Amino acid sequence: DGGITQSPKYLFRKEGQNVTLSCEQNLNHDAMYWYRQDPGQGLRLIYYSQIVNDFQKGDIAEGYSVSREKKESFPLTVTSAQKNPTAFYLCASSIWHAGDTQYFGPGTRLTVL
Amino acid sequence: ELKVEQNPLFLSMQEGKNYTIYCNYSTTSDRLYWYRQDPGKSLESLFVLLSNGAVKQEGRLMASLDTKARLSTLHITAAVHDLSATYFCAVDIDNYGGSQGNLIFGKGTKLSVKP
Numbered sequence: 001d002g003g004i005t006q007s008p009k010y011l012f013r014k015e016g017q018n019v020t021l022s023c024e025q026n027l028n029h030d031a032m033y034w035y036r037q038d039p040g041q042g043l044r045l046i047y048y049s050q051i052v053n054d055f056q057k058g059d060i061a062e063g064y065s066v067s068r069e070k071k072e073s074f075p076l077t078v079t080s081a082q083k084n085p086t087a088f089y090l091c092a093s094s095i096w097h098a099g100d101t102q103y104f105g106p107g108t109r110l111t112v113l
Numbered sequence: 114e115l116k117v118e119q120n121p122l123f124l125s126m127q128e129g130k131n132y133t134i135y136c137n138y139s140t141t142s143d144r145l146y147w148y149r150q151d152p153g154k155s156l157e158s159l160f161v162l163l164s165n166g167a168v169k170q171e172g173r174l175m176a177s178l179d180t181k182a183r184l185s186t187l188h189i190t191a192a193v194h195d196l197s198a199t200y201f202c203a204v205d206i207d208n209y210g211g212s213q214g215n216l217i218f219g220k221g222t223k224l225s226v227k228p
Binding site: 040041042043044045048058090092101102103104105106107 | 117146148154155156157158161201203215216217218219220221
């Protein structure tokens with residue numbers, strides 16, 4: 001079955017630790033995205049990538065880093081520089097042309113202890 | 114800076130009633146998306162609206178886009194409990210004439226349909 005997988009589903013982090021969230025897709029999509037969702041809020045774009053080995057900052061990239069070494073994978077690292085990382089993180093992918101729908105993974109809920 | 118505003122943010126309605134959710138945005142775009150999110154879950158794509166005057170319908174939901182007014186509506190007809198969810202609109206930034214895939218989301222409308 002084609003789709004987007006994210007792991008882990010729940011993640012707990014101590015202050016000062018870096019953690020990496022996994023996102024994999026087997027839809028053969030060129031573009032991948034990371035969003036953050038806070039309670040009662042819409043989604044905000046962290047990073048996106050149109051092709052392998054290239055990515056762009058979104059609106060709230062500070063404290064986060066990404067890599068895109070393979071078309072199907074777009075991991076997100078939440079660094080200790082991110083001051084308020086507790087949130088629901090959603091990964092999405094799409095075919096790269098105007099108007100294509102972004103399809104979302106099931107999400108990772110990160111809590112800082 | 115593109116802003117996307119939805120209203121209402123909370124909507125409690127009775128089964129069988131009709132209602133409309135509004136999505137206003139502040140800059141030029143002709144690509145608008147509607148998503149549904151159930152509590153604790155991911156986003157599910159509902160509609161993609163790609164031109165002025167676009168109208169799409171699926172079951173009890175109908176979405177439309179007026180790019181001149183920078184307004185999209187999501188109309189609910191004869192609501193049922195299963196439609197209870199949070200609905201988001203998202204607008205695609207048109208950067209230098211081409212999509213960057215950078216969606217700006219509204220804050221969402223939390224819909225509760227009661228018997």
